[in-house]
Amino acid sequence: xxxxxxxxxxxxxFRHGDTDPVENAHxxxxxxxxREGKINAYISLEDFDSVLEKAEDSRRRxxxxxxxxxxxxxxxxxxxxxTSFLPTTAGSRILDGYVPPFxxxxxxxxxxxxxxxxxxxxxxxxxxxxxxEFSAFGPTRNPxxxxxxxxxxxxxxxxxxxxxxxxxxxxxxxxxxxxxxAAYTATVGLKPTYGLVxxxxxxxxxNSLEQISPMGLSSLDVALILQVMSxxxxxxxxxxxxxxxxxxxxxxxPESIRLCIPGSLVGMSDEPVKKSFYSLIDRxxxxxxxxxxxxxEGVEKALPTYYTIAVAEAASNLARFEGTLxxxxxxxxxxxxxxxxxxxxxxxxxxxxxxxxxxxxxxxxGYRDEYYLAATxxxxxxxxxxxxxxxxxxxxxxxxxxxxPKLGEALGDPLKLYAMDAYTVLANLSGLPALVVPSxxxxxxxxGVQFIGGKLTERSLLSLGMLVEELTGIRGAYAGG
Ligand code: GLN
Numbered sequence: 001x002x003x004x005x006x007x008x009x010x011x012x013x014f015r016h017g018d019t020d021p022v023e024n025a026h027x028x029x030x031x032x033x034x035r036e037g038k039i040n041a042y043i044s045l046e047d048f049d050s051v052l053e054k055a056e057d058s059r060r061r062x063x064x065x066x067x068x069x070x071x072x073x074x075x076x077x078x079x080x081x082x083t084s085f086l087p088t089t090a091g092s093r094i095l096d097g098y099v100p101p102f103x104x105x106x107x108x109x110x111x112x113x114x115x116x117x118x119x120x121x122x123x124x125x126x127x128x129x130x131x132x133e134f135s136a137f138g139p140t141r142n143p144x145x146x147x148x149x150x151x152x153x154x155x156x157x158x159x160x161x162x163x164x165x166x167x168x169x170x171x172x173x174x175x176x177x178x179x180x181x182a183a184y185t186a187t188v189g190l191k192p193t194y195g196l197v198x199x200x201x202x203x204x205x206x207n208s209l210e211q212i213s214p215m216g217l218s219s220l221d222v223a224l225i226l227q228v229m230s231x232x233x234x235x236x237x238x239x240x241x242x243x244x245x246x247x248x249x250x251x252x253x254p255e256s257i258r259l260c261i262p263g264s265l266v267g268m269s270d271e272p273v274k275k276s277f278y279s280l281i282d283r284x285x286x287x288x289x290x291x292x293x294x295x296x297e298g299v300e301k302a303l304p305t306y307y308t309i310a311v312a313e314a315a316s317n318l319a320r321f322e323g324t325l326x327x328x329x330x331x332x333x334x335x336x337x338x339x340x341x342x343x344x345x346x347x348x349x350x351x352x353x354x355x356x357x358x359x360x361x362x363x364x365x366g367y368r369d370e371y372y373l374a375a376t377x378x379x380x381x382x383x384x385x386x387x388x389x390x391x392x393x394x395x396x397x398x399x400x401x402x403x404x405p406k407l408g409e410a411l412g413d414p415l416k417l418y419a420m421d422a423y424t425v426l427a428n429l430s431g432l433p434a435l436v437v438p439s440x441x442x443x444x445x446x447x448g449v450q451f452i453g454g455k456l457t458e459r460s461l462l463s464l465g466m467l468v469e470e471l472t473g474i475r476g477a478y479a480g481g
Contacts (some may be wrong), residue, residue, distance in 0.1 A: 003248055004256075004478040007073050007221040014062050014072055019060065020117075021072025023171050024167070025055035028074050028118065031164035035481060039141045041150075041160035042303035043079045044086050045119035048318050049407040054116045061114065064452040069228055071114035074361060076166035078154050080127050082201035083107055085405050090154075090203045091125040091135040098327045104201020105236070106170060106229040113228045114252060118166055121156030127172055127205045128314065129153045130180055130420040131410055134351040139407055140385065141340075142184060143479035144446060148173070148404040153177040153182035157202045157215050158185035162479040170224050172202055174210035176399075176424025179436040184216055184449025186300050186438045186477040189215045190222045191424075193456050194431035195240035197226070198233030206313040207238075209428040218475045219437060220467030223247040226458065244456055248463035251470050254287035258393040259451075265300075268422060270400040272442040277398040278450055283471045291396075294389055298381040299426070303372025306425035308362050308375035314352075315359025323347060354414065373438070386430040390454040393398030394464060397423040399436040399448035427452050437465040438474040 005024075011372065013019045028047050029182035036042060052341070060070030077083065080090040082100035089095045107117065124134035132140040132155025140155035142148040150159040154171025155313070158181025163168050169395035171178035173191040182189030190213055197212050204210070214225040223246050231243040266277065276385035285291055298305075323343025332339040348356070389395060400420055410417045427434035432452050439449040449468065454459045469475045 001474070002478040002480045003476045004479055005219065006165050006218045006476045007216060009072065009171065009476070010465050014067065021055040021058035022052065022453050024072060025052055025074060027238050028165060028167070035163045036165065038146060039139050039143055039159050039163060040138050041122055041165055041211060042119040042157035043089055043091070043122050043156070044075065046086065046117065051116060051118055058114055058116070058480040060121050065267065066168065068114035070110060070224070071389055071410065073115045074118050074159045074167045075110060076121045076157055076169040077117055078123055078171045079105060080123060080172055080203040080212055081107060081170060082203070083117065084119065085233050086120050086420065087204070088120065089137070090127070090345065091123040091137060092349070092352070093136045094321050094323065094343070095326065097185050100201070102201065104215050105233045106213070107197035107201065121154070121155055121157060121160060121169060124153035126203065126314070127174055128351050128355050129176055129470060130176070130417055131405065133407065133411055134349060136349055141407070142404055143481055144185065145404070145444065148406050149184065151180035151404060152469070154181045154215065158182060158187055159218060160188045161185065161187045161215060162477065163481060164478060168221055169215045171213050173213040174206045174420045175310060175428050178213040178215050179399050179422065179434065179448070179450060182436040184404040184446060185461050185479070186446035186474060187215055187334065188219050188222050188460065189213060189416070189436045190462070191427050191434045192230065192458060193433045196230050196237050196242070196456065196458070198236040198239050200233055200235040200440055204317045205427070206310040207317070208313060209310060218469060219435070219462045219475065220248070223462045242456065244459065245460065246458040246464060248459055250463065251341060251466035252460065252463040254284060254289045254467060257284065257289035257464060259284065259289060259291045260294040260389055260393040261291060261396050265422065266473045269398050270403065271396045272403060272432060273401060273447060276440045276447040277449060280468065280472070281396065287471070292393065296389065297385045298378050301416065302380050302425055302429060303422050305375045305378040306421065306429055308371050309379060311355045311359035312363050312372050314355045315363065318356055321347065382426065383430040384425060386432055386452065387454070390432060390452060394461070395452040397448045397450050399423060401440060402446045403447065423450055433458050433461055435465050436459045437468045438472060439468070439476065440472060463473070
């Protein structure tokens with residue numbers, strides 16, 4: 001397999017003078033020049049001269065022994081995370097021309113440690129989608145197979161990582177949005193424990209479900225990025241008052257690993273996905289890990305529960321975009337209602353409109369109890385079940401029940417599209433951390449395995465990820481093209 005350097009390897013090489021941040025920046029820029037036209041992973045890019053200048057500054061810092069934790073590392077940031085130096089569109093026309101007056105906390109923290117933000121990555125509009133095809137800026141293609149999707153909604157973050165257009169990336173994960181792209185692009189994505197990462201500056205979709213989430217070319221890279229971006233932030237009222245060390249010392253000892261597999265849920269997967277999943281599980285047990293099958297109460301209702309809660313929160317969140325301020329879409333002094341209906345009608349895409357309609361419906365008088373309240377009750381059951389199970393084991397599932405679909409293939413049928421999230425939404429409903437790492441390739445298409453852990457078990461999850469990488473040999477995978 002073709003390889004590209006991981007963040008960890010780059011930092012080591014910078015330290016030893018084997019390469020430097022300027023060389024790294026040139027390589028990344030070349031990859032962008034070569035692939036971006038076709039892949040469409042970025043919505044906006046920094047001026048390359050200024051990227052090279054920053055890289056030169058980083059190079060000097062390494063030389064004089066003043067390097068910070070991520071000195072010279074190049075990062076792509078999902079375009080629903082606020083940056084004061086680049087427009088932030090959330091993949092939507094309604095935010096055309098909007099440049100936030102502030103940086104998200106995570107952006108500020110990464111830059112403070114010497115990371116260089118190279119651009120804003122493509123996404124499904126307002127992060128609503130599983131394939132990347134609902135972006136107002138056109139779909140992103142999968143660098144492993146350009147006829148296929150890279151997974152969504154953090155489509156650009158996964159794609160630019162795989163083709164070498166960044167060293168690491170940020171996404172957001174409300175129901176699986178970094179984990180599906182990770183699975184479909186042979187990269188690593190972690191949805192942290194709810195509250196571990198500040199959401200300040202994230203354009204909200206489903207506040208009670210989502211976390212800004214790191215993506216990388218290895219579990220260790222994800223740990224290094226998470227270490228810098230996580231921790232208490234007074235600007236986010238849901239931020240946990242903790243600053244744990246999330247960087248593992250090395251791969252987990254397989255003998256210490258206990259896995260629980262929700263058998264019937266995994267049974268829903270397509271054959272090649274199941275095959276790749278169970279062959280990885282066999283390798284882990286071959287090394288001494290123990291595996292049990294479990295049934296999780298309420299698990300078959302997790303998906304509709306997630307979508308009920310997500311659309312309700314989305315409808316409320318999106319009410320603020322009416323075209324007078326964020327940014328203004330024209331003169332609203334005349335008929336205000338007509339004005340906002342026009343700007344929302346023109347500004348939002350089809351899927352966002354569908355979510356708003358569903359959200360308003362499930363919250364409406366007469367249906368609220370039947371849908372929204374019922375969903376919050378099922379959510380509690382699922383959450384308690386998962387908390388109980390993850391006390392004794394990591395829950396293992398495939399990341400997605402299907403291989404990356406062809407462009408257009410999943411679009412016709414929203415229910416089929418939503419079904420792609422069957423495994424990932426569990427972690428969002430429960431607030432628990434979940435890691436996706438590559439499990440292999442099936443007919444040259446990447447597959448991913450998901451592990452869900454107990455609250456704040458990021459470090460052990462990531463050491464398990466490192467173990468899986470040892471077994472598969474997939475680390476720093478490069479969709480060279
Ligand atoms: N596919 C899911 C949705 O559309 C999850 C998206 C996300 O995690 N942002 O809601």
